[in-house]
Amino acid sequence: MIRFENVSKRFPSKDGETIAVNNVNLEIEKGEIFGIIGFSGAGKSTLVRHVNLLEYPTCGNVYFEDFNLTKASERELRKYRQKIGMIFQQFNLLAQRNVVENIVYPLEIAGAGKKERLERAEELLRLVGLEDKKRAYPAQLSGGQKQRVAIARALSTKPGVLLCDEATSALDPITTRAILGLLKEINEKLGVTIVVITHEMKVVEQICDRVAVMSSGVIEEVGTVKDVFLNPKSETARKLILPEDNGLKADEKRRILRIAFDGQSAFLPVISSLTVECDTMINILGANTENIGGKAYGQMLIELPEDSHKENKIKKYLDSHGIHYEEGGKKNEQGYDRTA
């Protein structure tokens, strides 16, 4: 559906050049929800802006439905942009237009008739659940409602792809969840391919099928959400997965084990069994589990005992039960510090 081929983007900056996107090769399949995750400044927004050529690559090609967008004329590009919806962190609604007028804007510029526009607006208002806000202006809406209008607007020309640039980053957790639910519904009902840019692992966990981890303009790893979550290969992925630390500093004395749960084992009394079977006290440093989208993901951070015998016992126990784990402390000794 969308394919990046050796895409690089360089910006001129004070000290020469900034490489925002560095030789990215990536393919996003039709119908999937694809996440691109990374910290601020990783280049993920710049990358996604290449899909509709809001940014033009310094070199490389971007294909949409096997059409090379970088070779498109101005006219062709406008046509393609109508097939690629986009929503933003700041919603970017037209402040002087009401909800319906905002939603029909893309149809207006595409030259659709008035009747068609209004019918489509009704449909979309139902989809996003804002039938009662038709005549409201953006200033009268909450953040979540604004994003719903933006989603309806992005979908009005029936695009094949919806790009979400930090679409939930300005929203509270409950609204975020609702908006993500809506995106999932749109993906399932309408078959729209969705690309989600975010810095929050939770967003990826909740709706994405596959995820790319990005740092300093480079895609560090790509895989199914489950694989990346259970077995992160890159430093960036690890940092994104571990919860915001609250004194979880590992040093020479203190070593941390991260236990990752997937669906079935999340509900077993793992820790209790561990204490009993390994005859050791376990210090739980942090935990979170999410049971969303039919899959349960969770993780727990425990402190490893100093006694290496007990440590091996714990690991053996986890191995025998097929529970994924990795040593956080060890990573730390290699220069990986959660407090950074």
Add this chain to the structure above:
Amino acid sequence: MSKAMIELLENGVYETLYMTLVSTLIAYIIGIPLGVLVYVTDAKGICKSRVIHFIAGVVINVVRSVPFLILLVAILPFTRMVVGTTIGSDATIVPLVVAAAPFVARMVESSLKEVDSGVIEAAKAMGSSKLQIIYKVLLPEAKPSLLVGGTIAVSTILGYSAMAGFVGGGGLGAIAINYGYYRYQTNVMLITVALLVIIVQLFQEVGLRVVNKLDKRLR
């Protein structure tokens, strides 16, 4: 006060309004496209063009830096060419437009700059052409700010029109100079000043009310 004087003042108010409103209208007809041109050709604009941006900027700045009274006299031949005379209200409209159009262009430019760049980007992402971005996004989104600018422009042009009284223009300015200044009729001077203040107030008040009614961000 004599009946003749009252008639004179009535006529003065009428002439002042006529000059001000007609000049403002024409100044906007020229100023909006010029302001849009300067805005869109900017380095961050939607039709970047260094050359056009620079030329338009220089033209605006040159005209803007000439004091109105001097401009008025300097372009007298041009005024005669356009309206056939250099005295009276019609003749005043020409220099008023020449002086106000670049001023209006700068006001339009600054109003357009207030439009959120994210909204413009969204419009681009939805496949808008440059022209569509200008007349469907930029101008409608900047409308309240443009109207505020309009009330400021009207007051400024009104002030300029009074100055034109010194060199044979019409309106309240001419009355204030001819009667209040040359004939020492202080009462006439004070009345014209009061009338000018009332007119400016009226424009301000009406303008702001219209803005408050139109701006959808304020609710």
